[in-house]
Amino acid sequence: MPELKLNQAPAHVRHGSNMGQPLTRRDGVLKVTGAAPYAADSKVEGLLHAVLAVSTIARGRVTHLDVAAAKAHPGVVDVMTPENRPALAEDPDAKTNPFMFRLDLLQNDRVRYPNQPIAVVIADTLEAATEGAALLAPRYETEPARAGLDTEGRFSPNTVGVGNPAEASHGDVEAGLAGAAKRVEATYETPAQYHNAMEPHAIVAHFEGDRLTVDTPSQGLAMAQGRLAGLFGMDPKNILVRSPFLGGGFGSKGFIAGPQILGVLAAKLTGRPVKLVLRREHMYGPVGHRAPTRQTLRLATDGDGALQALHHHTLTASSTFDDFFEPASDIAHTLYASPAIRTSHEAVRVDSGTPLFMRAPGEATGSIALESAIDEMAEACGMDPLEFRLKNYAEIEPLSGKPFSSKALRECYRQGAERFGWSKRSLAPRQMRDADGLLVGYGMGTATFPALMFQANAKAIIKRDGTGVVESGTHDMGQGAWTAFAQVAADSLGLDIEQIEYRAGRSDLPDAGIAGGSAHTATAGTAIHRAGAAVIAKLAALATENPDSPLYGAGNAGVIAREGRLHRRDDESRSETFAAILDRAGLDQIEESGAAATDPAAAGAYAMHAHGAVFAEVKVDPDFGQIRATRLVGAFAAGRIINPKLVRSQLFGGMIWGVSFALHEHAAVDHRTGRVMNPNLGEYHIPVNADVPALEAITVDEHDPHVNDLGVKGVGEIGITGSAGAVANAVWHATGVRVRNFPITLDQLIG
Template structure:
């Protein structure tokens, strides 16, 4: 187990640049086009292009590939398929170390069998992208078609228990008390089925890989769109039997991932495969339609039963979920557990099951599992509050818990009650008329106000960083972490500058290269606390070296000063007890004669704290909707999202994260649905035109509140993370507001016009 270095009292995280709304240093590069993404890097020599051929059938077998017809086209270099691939790569499908679900991890072009629609069946490589695309379009492939079933609810009776211990999946909480008896005896009850269809990530940047073939054995630079360069390197090295020196993976900028980039996608496999065989630089990029073939938020059906007494106290809770997975992998999500964490109920039971259907494996998608379970439980809680005659916010406060009922541990911190109060005050909740259909605006539109809460893990992962101070006083800090737009560049620069007391202009943070110190994939809201702590530790170790060098200077004013009694500020090291005893950091290096000074830092979860506490972020979302009862249209006109997520390193980038999560909550509630035609066995709206997401006209006023929260138990720097928490509560609050406006409960997402008319 890793050991986390404690924060010395001289590092004041609440002063100077930490906690300030500092601009992103990479911002100008992004808006000017100077920032390069995976499919934009140049290569050594010429570049060939690969284009993926996708299966038009859902289930069956390839019987013949007419490759010779296409290979005769001038400029077509190679067609890869199951017929010529197995000798090139190690296809141990039992390999479990990659970030993938349990079962048999999918290997492209491994066999002639087709297991899902749009499965990659060939890669055409040509001199130009246009030629590769054309050649792929005329490649004839013959299939034997088999019967398939993509209707999860139709085969639900054949479901099986979810496997335990797979990639972070937590088994449902153990039952407590006598749920059936308590439910039967309670005066106020709710029974409901809550459903959402599959949802797809759809980041702006499509998944792509550029391989720079360096011509030294099998040495390559692999520029990949990913949320973790180290994860891709591990995958490539294992599957193809390469060393880490041969497979260097670089990901400097990621144009959105939302969980889709947590596991290596098939284009990187195909690009490496082609580069190794052809010994040439290769680029492979998915098209938008193919982005619907590499994972999605699972179609899930949830059944909830809730009961309360006449005072509004919860007496019974049952939460069951049925989700889809593929025929070859066991994709699981922690869906029902959040209900047990959020509310203190004496009698409860939970269940989670999977159904195998003929689709590709679902994938993690922002707030995986929690976004699904939260929509259901927060909708049901709201409905029960009406039946009990208690204000929806007061009902939640009435059933508030200060400890985690699932694991019977205290929370490391929990200021959800302050989220309720501060959010309600900002929103004007006290002016709400509780009766459904009682509020209208000046144009006669029905007005509804709704509230819901959310909860997400505050977890840490092992991370490393390196700090290097040059003789000119410039500090460079590196870590192989990722930035998919969350603000990693700026908050790590802030952390480094603060720890060593340097101006931000003198600090550079670099990331996304497997030659840098190892870092976890960017997901789970753990980057800020994990990598941030490693950066702080690296800079502290560098600070210790600087202090020792300063004490070797002639007539050093810092002689006898311990590191814990020194402060780093304004480019100087000073003694706490007498700040006139000071030495400029630049002078220390000049006196030492060193060209640069370097230090490494590591961080990781505290195993003792993990045993003693339950660690989570929380939020409360307040929503106003306006509904045209003649047309059935719903507009979200106001949102207040109050968040308690520990120390906020940069309120500007953190606010952007919450804004993005809130927008996605609106999108989940009102728009997002991948329509799976069960007669065809494929998603039929696999494009931006028909898979609906919000545009500017759909988004109105969003107010973000960060509730002050101190939590040095969750992480040594007090950070919990904001990537996921901002999405939670929003979809349920919208549904609750629609009920308040119309008197109609909607339990199936998205909440479209037909469900209201």
């Protein structure tokens, strides 16, 4: 893999300082010239190509594979099946912690979901491997598929999401409902969705003696390394995972998935380096998806429109062999004040791949249902949807009773509404038209996402030439990690960003945890900040304890680092360069580490969330029901913004996912077979450029002293919440038709 050069002009445009500045991406030149290396771009001498054969049934056994036909194809080197798959040190069906998902690694002939890998064909060329896989022509013993939320065997899971209780409540919801002036009860359905990152999962695996090197996109390098170590019985130190760039992840690359490990197994089987890249249709099974839900909302208000009861119930589906339960109801814990709130979940098991985290898992699915129901409740009360939300504004987190660490949601509502022109909205639906006669609708939704902290480590180095090196095995999946962390690193060392070398994207660097939960910048950023502070303290000690330094006697607290120099805080004219300090000390470099994790005290005392308000305009053809989300304005309060340019992009991306959730994407599952009938990008629609003509994202100032040292809350996922509901509500406002089965399709509007 080529060395990454991230400082090439003119990609990096300086705007002054570091944090808070809208720097262009440091990896920009690499990405616009095609030089940014993604996993499938790796080239190793003697590389073989591997292609999966996947199951076309949902449940049963593979009874025959025409291995001979595949092997007879010129160029095919080997076919890996359960018969000859190299032994593993760990059962792929073992599960010793909730983050360990069961994998399909050809452990037997069983089929438990459509598109499950059932063999791997390895060949000299991609063409031969691809055709070899087709020639296997599997035969099956087929059992009936269990598909859809009406499958038998509904049960209450022990936990949902990441260990959240499946049931939670405060107050008496039934009493609140019974005594209410107005009530709304409605059921909403959300479909299975697939992450569909533009980059298919890919791996290049290469054994050299007892060492393994893999190039594969990963949102969690250390976890991937650990999983490989467990499965292959290797010392993690002998495994190097490289992932300098992910072509999108959205949760599907959080855990190394079965197909990636099959690539490693193919390398082991053949004794040669192997590249395995998923075909797009292979991504609809073994690499996770967002589970379908059926959500029932029961709301009640008093005569003034104040909520008296809110019950959010979710029915979802996991696979037959593993547990991931979409925590859709949990969004109701935090958003709206009510004396009685209850959230509950049930699930069924279906013959699908195991669902997984997908951008705002739980929050996205829950938000579109809750925001729709809130809109329906506002309508029932005859109130403007914004007025209704303000009426039910949560001053403290309703379910926990905790104060918010910070919450500038009122300001989001105000700025967003003003910028959008919300006051021009008619109260009644189907009142507004544009000059062409298209129906126009305005809708809104509240956005929220928890401000989480996981665990991360970093190392900061100051070199004798006065420059800095900061290392943390962070992951750039498009959010801009290469840039944002370098900004944090530069400020932590008091250096110009050009004086910093930032190293990331490899498992042999300090473990930066995962890029997920919108917590990567907060967590790894804090670790970097602390590593920088620690090494500056070390440097300061060298200076202030040495009588030859102009800083002698200043004490650690008495100096600040700026532009490569330490200054006495009480007399800034007295200063010394980093280089001079190290030079005098005769040190080539000094280094320190930093770590970050959840602060239990803060987490116990405060509810910590980012918030936002999204306003959407849609146009709908009155005769055809064709919909276009013509304008979205989102105002978000997410604590400190490290780089407003990247944050704008992140928020736009989330908002477009909201449009997609409301109007476009869904897996068309044939319930007779459990199979996804649109496993491609032609029929599984995600928005194209023309679908989202006008977006605006406002970031509202918010200072949060509790979430972490940096005051960062994260913006990766919040954009989808609120937006999906805003679009759905706008469609209702445009048409007067409330569609509760997502995505909203034109047949539901005109049928």
